[in-house]
Amino acid sequence: MKVLFLFVATVLVACHATDYQMYPLRLKTGHVGQYSTEVLCASWRLGVEANNLIKWKTVPETCQQFVADYVLGDQYRSDSKTVCREAYFYAKTLNITDKDVFVFDVDETLLCNLQYYSKHGFGYV
DSSP: OHHHHHHHHHHHHHHHOTTOOOOOOOOSSSBTTBOOHHHHHHHHHHHHHTTOSOSOOSOOGGGHHHHHHHHHSHHHHHHHHHHHHHHHHHHHTSOOOTTOOOOOOSSTTTOOOHHHHHHTGGGTO
């Protein structure tokens, strides 16, 4: 009797849970053991940004076009706007006096490296 009750209860919940969608586990890109260049390069980029890749000197050759598409595309602009917006809101919370000093390292925070990247194969060369 308990098993029948649990079965009926499960069916009723499943039938009335129209607000929820079930997603089967499946790969969104590529095949098992074969990742697309885009997936591999996105993983490489995440590793670099999280500072988890050690001693890399250049962008992997297979990721040169991926980096170029990123830097020249909408994602880079969106990422930059997000970071700038958050930095602005943070700066507004500071109690700045005439004795405060700010030191910046010269990178993408203050300088656009787009021409350099373009000239040097977007980090591959």
